[in-house]
Amino acid sequence: MNRKEMKIQAKRQLRRHYWMIVVICLFAAFFGVEYSSSLWGINLDIPSLAATQTGEGRTQASSNLSDVFQDFLLGREDTARQRVKLNQEQIVRNDTNAMFGRSRGVFASLLNSFSSGAVIVSIADATRSIAHNARATVIVPVMVSMAVYLFVWLFIQQTYRVVMRRMLLEGRLYGRIPASRFLYPLHTRQWPRMAWTMFVKNLFLSLWSLTIIGGIIKHYSYFLVPYIIAENPTIGAAKAIGLSRRMMKGHKWECFVAQLTFLGWHLLDIVTVGLSGIFYSNGYHASFFTEYYVYLRALAKRHGVEGSELLCDTRLFAKADAEEIRKAYADVAEAVDQMRSTIVAADRPRGFTGFLSQWLGIRIMHSNQVARYEEYREDSQQIRIGQEILDGTVYPGRLAPAPMPFSFRESRTISANRSYSLVNLIMMFFIFCFVGWVWEVSLAFITEGTFVNRGTLHGPWLPIYGTGGTIILTLLKRLRDKPAFEFAAAVVLCGCLEYFSSWYLEMTHDGQRWWDYTGYFLNLNGRICAEGLLTFGLGGLAIVYLLAPALDNLLSRIDAKKLGVVAVALLAVYCMDQAYSAKHPNIGAGITDYQDSSTAQVS
Structure with missing residues (x-):
């Protein structure tokens, strides 16, 4: 050796x-598979994530869960419920860290349910309501808990050990x-x-x-x-x-x-x-x-x-020769040869039009030069993907002992590397605003059973959703080839937008807030929180790679003049709503009275 x-x-x-x-x-470290010690510094800064500090020492969340689990297993249901109640009270008493709040939000609810053992009680109550059987109330929570634990441990943690070794083995040669x-x-x-x-x-x-x-x-x-x-x-x-x-x-x-x-x-x-x-x-x-x-x-x-x-x-351990790869990927080779024979080179757009399309992904008006260049880029990208396989730059999955399927995509209908016309961007802004409004109104209706017209405006739109979506499409245009950087940048960009919006509204409305994340896990001054940022990041990826291209295809089928009229009309109504709301903002229960509303989030 x-x-x-x-x-x-x-x-x-x-x-x-x-x-x-x-x-x-x-x-591997986050999954608790290997190298978890590298995250110990983070864990020290988040004591409430793994445990609750008491005067007698540290009571770990896993211990609380196992204690409740054991009580149910031994038939001590009343003891289990009392233990959960005490655990929940202890979490509330120790919720003194403004940044790592544990009293509100989805993350906090999930974390608290496991930390206190309430998840076991919830399963038991659900079982009783369905089965009306005392024994099932004890057995089912135990079985469900064991099944969930085994699934996570076995199908995620343990199989990830295999995944990481597979990727490292491929990286040696390819x-x-x-x-x-x-x-x-x-x-x-x-x-x-x-x-x-x-x-x-x-x-x-x-x-x-x-x-x-x-x-x-x-x-x-x-x-x-x-x-x-x-x-x-x-x-x-x-x-x-x-x-x-x-x-x-x-x-x-x-x-x-x-x-x-x-x-x-x-x-x-x-x-x-x-x-x-x-x-x-x-x-x-x-x-x-x-x-x-x-x-x-x-x-x-x-x-x-x-x-x-x-x-x-x-x-x-040894690359396949070109003939073997070409035989296994005959359809890919044929598609690449076909595209290469028909592809027409196009020059990069120059001037102000070129700058807008290349850096911001915006087309003020239709440009044949921009359209030709974007079509050429997409064809070139598809050829590159296929050629990487044929050249042996990536592992040929079809030749593995357990063959891995591969489909060569020639269609440009969902291509993310495109620029959007100004009219289509305006329409998408309002679509995002409306979808965000429907999302938050629906949350309020489901959790509180009442209609709440969320946001500072009176119309059916939440500008922060539309603004976030459009700035992701424009300011992050150059990152579309790198999804990981796109996600990170979307989180940062939308986080800054939400924080500034909260601060601006508070400064211009005598300290009034339209949302407050105080009590949410990982929040910053109550203006932004981890849940919102994660949602923005994932939503940004969905917008860039799925929603915006699909919407652009649909909007492009509509007559441009008619669509322009609709866009101008919407802008006019929106501006009037902004002007009116500047003096008469939308306020009230569930809107600015967020302490009495469990759904008051982004507005």
């Missing part, structure tokens, strides 16, 4: 796919790791088999752990199971575990020593409050043990280890 060479290769892979590997390891690989269990249609194999592996490990020494030894014996499944997810549980045991024979101490060489990085991770781990050492560690698996795999193949023939994903 040449550990030094493996570390050089690991560093090379980390540099090659730096941001993707950082994200892969960060997801120039790009598709983000779609996060759905590797679904694409291979082997999700249940992967989960079962990981379940059996953990079951065996748990039984061996009862012997203490046996648990340590078997930890290294089963070390390669996730890698084996990542290479060939069709392998059965017993075969994967047996193969890992044989491959690790004589290498357990070697693996232990290799782990010890990262001790310095783990200490640095602690000193830097997790930052060095998140941005370097976690990815370095994961890449190194990927190389270690490749090394042990080669030894197993060379020595004819029993079962090594099941490690048959040869395209993870």
Whole structure:
């Protein structure tokens, strides 16, 4: 074993796919799969997220949940309900951190229901109302809770171990790791088999752990199971575990020593409050043990280890030749050749028109030059995607032991890389305003049973939704090729918009607020909160990649002059509403009286 060479290769892979590997390891930390210690600094700043501080010490949320669970299991329902009540009162008493509020909002409600154990009581009450059976009231919550826990642990946490190893294995040889690989269990249609194999592996490990020494030894014996499944997810549980045991024979101490060489990085991770781990050492560690698996795999193949023939994903370690790829992707090759033969090059639009279309995604009027260039760009993008597969830049999923489907999209009808006419943008502004208004009015009606005309204006529109949607489409035009950056930028941009809007309305209306997130988990001065920002981020992605292109297609079918008249009429009515509302704003219960309304959110 040449550990030094493996570390050089690991560093090379980390540099090659730096941001993707950082994200892969960060997801592992958030899911509680691996590298969770890198988030300890964040957890220290959010004590209420994992536990509630009391005078007698820390009472963890998982302990509260398990205590309630145990009470129900033993038939002590009254004790369980009393425990939940005390837990909820304790959460309210300790809700003193303005930023990490626990009294309002969806995040806080979900967090509190698990922290206090109220979720168990809710399931029990729902069961009683349906079954009218005391025994079912006890059994069903227990079964549902166990099922939810097992599903999350097995089908998300444990299978993610396989996913991250698959992505790292592909990154060794290929120039790009598709983000779609996060759905590797679904694409291979082997999700249940992967989960079962990981379940059996953990079951065996748990039984061996009862012997203490046996648990340590078997930890290294089963070390390669996730890698084996990542290479060939069709392998059965017993075969994967047996193969890992044989491959690790004589290498357990070697693996232990290799782990010890990262001790310095783990200490640095602690000193830097997790930052060095998140941005370097976690990815370095994961890449190194990927190389270690490749090394042990080669030894197993060379020595004819029993079962090594099941490690048959040869395209993870040697690229297919052009003829083999072209045969497997004949439809893609044909589509690429067809598009390449018919594509017409177009010059980038210049001048003020070019600036608006390229940087802001706006067309004041129809421009043939802009239309031709956008069509050319979309065709070029489709050709690039297909050519990456044919050139072997990405792993050819159709050649995997568990083939992964791939559809080549030629249609431009939902292309996000387009510019929008000014009239269509105005119409989309009002559509977003109206959809936002319907959303919040519906929330008020469902939760409070009454109609509340939300917002500062009197008409059926909430300007912050329309403004947020249109600025995402315009100011973030250059980020549409990078969905992750688009999401982050949408969160920041809409967060700033909402914060400024709240401050401006308060300054211009004698301290009156139309929304207040005080009590919401992760809020800033009650003006913005994590729930709203997450909604804006996800909504921004939906607008950019789905809604806006679809709406643009529909609006473009309408006569431009008639649509222009409608847009001008809407603008006129909207401006009149703004002028009237400046002196006579929309106020009242559920609108500005947010303390008496559970639905007062963004207006």
